[in-house]
Amino acid sequence: MHDVVIVGAGPVGLFLARELALAGVRPVVLDRLPGRSGEQKANGLVGQVLRLLDHRGLHEPLSGSPDAPRPVPRFVFGAFPLDLALLPGNPLYALPVPQQRIEEVLEGSAGELGVTVRRGCEVTGFTQDATGVTVEYHGPDGTGRLRARYLVGADGGRSTVRKLAGIGFPGVTSPDPVSRIAHVRPPEGIRTTDAGELLLPGCPTPFRPYTHTRTEHGVFVLSPFNPDAVMIATMEWGGPPVDQGTPLTLDELRASIRRVTGADLPLTPARTAGPFTPRRTVGHHTRLAERYRDGRVLLVGDAAHVHAATGGPGLNLGLQDAANLSWKLAAELRGWAPPGLLDSYHRERHPIGRRVFMHSQAQIALMAPGPGTTALRALVGELLSHEDNLARIAALMAGSDIRYDTGCPHPAAGRFAPDLTLTTADGKLRLAELARSGRPLLLDLTGGGSLGPTGRAAGWRDRVDLVTAGCAEPPAGALLLRPDGYVAWACEVGEADPEGLERALRTWFGAPRH
Known part of the structure; x- marks a missing residue:
């Protein structure tokens, strides 16, 4: 079996x-x-x-x-460019x-x-x-x-x-938008402004590369990944009927670009092979x-x-x-x-x-x-x-706005573990390097080793790894990490909270073995 x-x-x-x-x-x-x-x-x-x-x-x-x-430094949400470079803790x-x-x-x-x-x-x-x-x-x-x-x-x-x-x-199914995407040779006639935006021939609206740009007729995307190839995509609502049984052609994509932006871009296949073979998606499905x-x-x-x-x-x-x-x-x-x-x-x-x-x-x-x-x-x-x-x-x-309910009031509990640089017996390591085994991890940042083999965690040493380490700016006195990277329990610096640790160990990792 x-x-x-x-x-x-x-x-x-x-x-x-x-x-x-x-x-x-x-x-x-x-x-x-x-x-x-x-x-x-x-x-x-x-x-x-x-x-x-x-x-x-x-x-x-x-x-x-x-x-x-x-x-x-930059991303997109609903065709809004998000300038994240100056965002603290991006x-x-x-x-x-x-x-x-x-x-x-x-x-x-x-x-x-x-x-x-x-x-x-x-x-x-x-x-x-x-x-x-x-x-x-x-x-x-x-x-x-x-x-x-x-x-x-x-x-x-x-x-x-x-x-x-x-x-x-259950969920929602809609016939719109129709999305088209292809990997093509850089079209002629596109100019770049001093601000790094793109100007299409016959279209007064400048476009940011690598992001979605909404017009009154749809959405346009142009991403110049290298000198030989760009990814071009459109999204349209209420456009002409689509025969889903036929593959997307560059002529169809060109017509869609014309409707969305007003620009007429001659399109030819990219000189180099790329991942964006012509592809059409009709409508969107949202189901759970x-x-x-x-x-x-x-x-x-x-x-x-x-x-x-x-x-x-x-x-x-x-x-x-x-x-x-x-x-x-x-x-x-x-x-x-x-x-x-x-x-x-x-x-x-x-x-x-x-x-x-x-x-x-x-x-x-x-x-x-x-x-x-x-x-x-x-x-x-x-x-x-x-x-x-x-x-x-x-x-x-x-996806970092989610906090699981782990039953621990510490601000770090229920969230993905912070990226820490630690001083261990093996030298300086990032916390991510200690998580490679995929096992639960109890990280003692107090330096005293009070959580060690004879401490409260002793009964779980068959399934929980213990590491004692120093940290320049410890977010907690100790952290108990689940294998998926989320903090199950934490305590403040200077507060051992052995009862809370044992409760968390039992809640997430079962009964101790002696």
Whole structure:
């Protein structure tokens, strides 16, 4: 019997498999495609997920840099440019990296931990009972069955697992906007102003590169990634009928640019191969699963929620679903999970799905044409000129505005751990480097070692790592970190709070072993 069957070998399924394997669990991944998909979906990673990947040592292979993730100086919200450079404590991280590369890194890393991916295997049914789930599939060698203790659907917005489990997927479906995107040769006639904006021939409105620009007829995006290729995209409401059975052509995209901006840009394919093959998306779907768990069946990523791609929240949301679920599922399988721990996956992550449900729809509404939207944008623009409102939107887009209820009143509790530089017995290390094992971590910053092997945490040393370290500006006297990077408990400098620590250890990591 397998510990877990994961359906779907996209980034979320692969990351979940890696996390489970890191915790000593044996997952197997099934994917209906015969090989890794060449379709370009996500164009990068946005938000707090980059700090999570840094905790697992995955940021460096994805970014090519050994440095910690850095906040981006600019971003976009509902076609409003966000100038974040002067924002104190800017929480918004972003990394442009194609989804194919993300999957390549995650599959390679999972494979090193012994994870098996079975491709060309399409799930056709399953039954669950008190001890496990029997999964039926059709593969290269015909039909087959797998028995596992748990089944996880990471199989996208049209999730077979979700449908077979009978989990409702309510939400909103709209025929607008129609989005078009392509990777093309830099069009002739585009000029750059002294302010770094772009002027299109025949269009009086300047455009910022790398951001969404709203006109009274739609939205236009132009991102000059290199001298040989640019990404051009449009969004239109109420445009001409679209034949979804035919692929997007550059002539169709050119006509859309003309309608949205008034400019006529001759388009030719890029000289170099790029990720943005011509692609059209009709309408948007915003849906959220009624529940993330049904007995021994669980949902992660797009199987649990779908939304507009504006602002790139998808992988931030889905990969953190996987991080939240993995350690709780591993604890259940390894026998030390306290009662209700696995149910806390839905309790913690479903509200975050609802939050993305809200802001993705809000952004689409803010980009729609019409005088009412123009008036609304004038008001929202005024609000965003105030630093506190800008900071709030940046935190919303980063996903850092969420605080889990851990039962601890310390300001750090329930939030993702701060990025600290620590002095340890092994020299100076970043906190992210101490989290590479994926185990719970008790970080003693008092320097006294009072939490050590003979202290209150002694009964949990089989599943919780203890590190005593110095810190120039400690945010707390001690921090108890969950494997997903969130602080379960913290105490003020000079206040040991041993009762609070023991309560948190029992709440999140079960009963002690002596």
